[in-house]
Ligand SMILES: Cc1ncc(COP(=O)(O)O)c(C=O)c1O
């Protein structure tokens with residue numbers, strides 16, 4: 254494994270209620286009057302299936318976008334009645350145990366996981382074409398809060414929150430990158446895509462969930478609920494997102510980090526954002542255990558994905574992928590897994606789109622783990638017979654160095670219900686895959702290297718075909734992990750560097766530079 258130098262030294266809402274009228278004997282047809290800010294209010298009656306006309310309003314000079322949204326709400330009529338609540342994970346729609354989202358609760362009565370359950374009957378009053386049009390109409394706007402890729406799906410996320418309570422950096426709407434050269438050169442694939450969730454406000458997909466969680470905390474604090482601060486255990490990305498969103502809302506944040514196990518770039522994020530940063534002499538699983546104990550004693554709200562609110566935001570990345578493909582469903586989606594909330598979030602996003610008629614199927618999901626931290630992979634290989642947490646070993650994919658994932662049950666559910674697969678990547682495989690991707694113009698993180706390794710393995714074994722439309726989820730920005738890239742390319746990692754491209758040291762004179770360039774150019778000529 255790597256030398257220690259690899260690791261740092263410190264560690265509408267305003268959509269109206271539909272009116273149903275009956276046309277003939279059988280088909281109820283829903284007619285709505287559009288009053289959403291992104292809908293044309295001058296159009297009096299719009300059929301549910303017709304796409305909304307673009308809004309034509311212009312903000313008043315003295316207004317900001319929050320004021321504008323507030324003014325529009327006050328002039329609008331009736332609000333929708335979508336609702337959501339916590340239920341025990343995998344409970345049916347008739348579950349007797351449920352909790353308001355305004356309660357502070359992370360676990361069911363039996364100690365199991367919770368899930369946010371939406372009133373699907375209310376959402377079903379609008380058909381798939383309606384939802385597709387509504388979501389499409391909000392993309393790329395600056396209308397508060399719909400300019401966010403998360404809040405553009407507000408009715409499916411936190412339907413009841415007041416727009417004024419939302420804390421957003423207009424996250425989401427991330428690039429779905431066509432990996433043309435990587436696909437062609439290494440895999441003979443022509444329909445390969447990388448969803449760059451890490452090209453984001455704090456450089457990882459965690460922003461998607463954190464905007465939801467911190468917005469709800471903002472609401473709870475306005476309701477005078479006992480929330481003095483928000484805390485998390487982290488391998489570096491959750492802490493970055495938590496501290497940024499809390500700082501933007503003026504809410505104290507506390508982060509528990511495993512000492513010497515996260516990158517310098519990740520460490521500096523909560524420091525810069527003013528969080529209380531605890532560097533603890535344990536691993537992530539140890540930090541997770543501690544934060545769970547602390548948040549049950551102190552008025553500190555738990556921000557890890559054990560808290561199912563986070564997954565409501567994260568699931569919008571799946572909806573976004575469908576939207577970016579014009580609501581056509583890819584064959585495969587590959588997600589790197591650690592604490593295992595995200596794989597379930599993807600499943601949930603795809604499943605809601607199917608259940609509400611936006612698409613007719615869901616993709617097959619692949620969860621990819623580092624071989625050094627692979628409890629889900631081992632469980633899968635045992636044919637789901639016995640789950641055993643592992644002691645996670647050091648991995649270049651340090652954000653997924655997790656041995657006892659809190660969302661194990663959610664991950665198993667997602668994989669079993671999507672005909673899913675689990676793969677693993679050794680350190681050499683994941684670093685090589687990352688370097689290969691970078692050599693084709695990307696700049697991905699080691700976790701994306703894990704997902705790319707899974708793709709390479711499944712493609713080589715023929716499970717994924719050359720023409721299969723495949724999406725690899727890139728979860729963090731490569732710039733957070735420059736240390737490991739530098740070590741790889743400079744040959745500092747024993748036994749690694751198949752795709753290394755070390756810098757050439759050259760003397761500062763014309764002849765020496767010329768010699769190097771001539772060699773370089775002739776090697777390129779012979780490669781033509
Ligand atoms: C960059 C990165 N990729 C992947 C993951 C895995 O996500 P999850 O914990 O939801 O499985 C994490 C965090 O765990 C992460 O920070």
Ligand SMILES: N[C@@H](CCOP(=O)(O)O)C(=O)O
Pocket residue numbers: 485486487488489490491492556557558559591592594652653
């Ligand atoms: N990679 C995560 C680990 C914690 O995951 P969470 O989704 O449960 O918060 C991190 O960056 O901390």
